[in-house]
Amino acid sequence: MRLVVQVKLLPTPEQAVALDATLRAANAAAIRVAALAFEARCFRNYDLRKAAYELIKAEFGLAAQAAQHVIKKVCDAYRTLHATLAAGHLGKPGTARRIKAESKPISFRPRAAQPYDDRCLSWQHHDRTVSIWTIAGRLRGIAFTGSDGQLALLAAHRRGESDLVCRDGLWFLHATIEVPDRPVAVPDGFLGTDLGIANIATTSDGVRHSGKVLNAVQHRHRELRRRLQAKKTKSAKRLLKRRRRKEARFAANVNHVIAKRIVTEAERTGRGIALEDLQGIRERVRLRKPQRVALHSWSFHQLGGFIAYKAARAGVAVIFVDPSYTSQQCSRCGHIDKLNRPDQDTFLCTSCGFAEHADVNAARNIAARGEVGWAVSHAADDAA
Numbered sequence: 001m002r003l004v005v006q007v008k009l010l011p012t013p014e015q016a017v018a019l020d021a022t023l024r025a026a027n028a029a030a031i032r033v034a035a036l037a038f039e040a041r042c043f044r045n046y047d048l049r050k051a052a053y054e055l056i057k058a059e060f061g062l063a064a065q066a067a068q069h070v071i072k073k074v075c076d077a078y079r080t081l082h083a084t085l086a087a088g089h090l091g092k093p094g095t096a097r098r099i100k101a102e103s104k105p106i107s108f109r110p111r112a113a114q115p116y117d118d119r120c121l122s123w124q125h126h127d128r129t130v131s132i133w134t135i136a137g138r139l140r141g142i143a144f145t146g147s148d149g150q151l152a153l154l155a156a157h158r159r160g161e162s163d164l165v166c167r168d169g170l171w172f173l174h175a176t177i178e179v180p181d182r183p184v185a186v187p188d189g190f191l192g193t194d195l196g197i198a199n200i201a202t203t204s205d206g207v208r209h210s211g212k213v214l215n216a217v218q219h220r221h222r223e224l225r226r227r228l229q230a231k232k233t234k235s236a237k238r239l240l241k242r243r244r245r246k247e248a249r250f251a252a253n254v255n256h257v258i259a260k261r262i263v264t265e266a267e268r269t270g271r272g273i274a275l276e277d278l279q280g281i282r283e284r285v286r287l288r289k290p291q292r293v294a295l296h297s298w299s300f301h302q303l304g305g306f307i308a309y310k311a312a313r314a315g316v317a318v319i320f321v322d323p324s325y326t327s328q329q330c331s332r333c334g335h336i337d338k339l340n341r342p343d344q345d346t347f348l349c350t351s352c353g354f355a356e357h358a359d360v361n362a363a364r365n366i367a368a369r370g371e372v373g374w375a376v377s378h379a380a381d382d383a384a
Contacts, residue, residue: 001179001312005154007146009130009171011139016171018136020111023166025135026070027108029056033074038105043078045071061135065119073115077106113163113174121162121173125155130173132164144173153177168245182315187272187374190319192367193262193307194326194359195276195300198344201258202359203265204367209258214251221247251299259306263314272317274370275304276326319377321369330354331364 011019033052042048049071057067081101084090091098120133128151131140146154157177165172192204200211224243228236266273278300311318327347329336335351342348347361356364 010143018134022134029060034105188270190274190370192363194363204363255303263310276323277320326365
């Protein structure tokens, strides 16, 4: 399994200046390469290297490996853009948004992340320092720190590239690690998990993780942003800049805690985890404007991703099921009817009279679909 470990760098002021100059030079070079690629319609790494390699080494003072990484970063960015266009995520051909994306070269922020490989970056784990290439020469002895768990994973399993990142004046390295896959245990049933807004996650055991606190925090941040943006003063802009990631960090922490509890319970009871496949829900669902704000602030994809990777590390099976009618179907008799949901919280079957909290009922339907899906998929594997 491939994961990313973030460690914080603790450079001296002189080292920080050199790192900043390196990021700016690398991204200025990337902008130049992106313009060359756009003009020549040349997006393959090998072909683009022949056109841009010597140019950016001479013009921007980049070493050989750094120049190679800049060119690869540009090619990867164009590959992502073309895949996004092909998937229709920027609109249909001829729409203003798509034309804007297609009509100009890709750009890079002055402090966008820059990848490093083992030729440009070396780790001294015992001293907790790194040696890293910059345009001012090789910087040695830059201290780094992180949690004990992260540092242990880094020392034991680091593989491949690391990204140098500057965020809010702080320096980080995002290092790729490859943890050995843990065999997935054959599940004894499934723990269904219904993701929502009023309740962030509800399991088929009846455990509800309320979204009341998270929704209140998000509402408070929205109102604060609205008031500060209306002021348009320098102090308001400074405050907005300082607070811009605070809400996201809070939501991510809540999702981590919930995901860990769900995976721990599934592992303890020997079950797998069944989740709804909610991909594309924002495009499918039609809501009133106030509800759209809540939906687009809902980090369900992040929570699902956290559950999936934590389950993989624990050897817990995860299956994604069709979410259609899970909230309208009776988990006891299977009857589907809109009238089964008299209000947001209540499920009352119009056929058999079964009553339950709506999210718990939905989670039980998800668990049942998970068992069927697992049986079908593994019966096909056994037959093959």
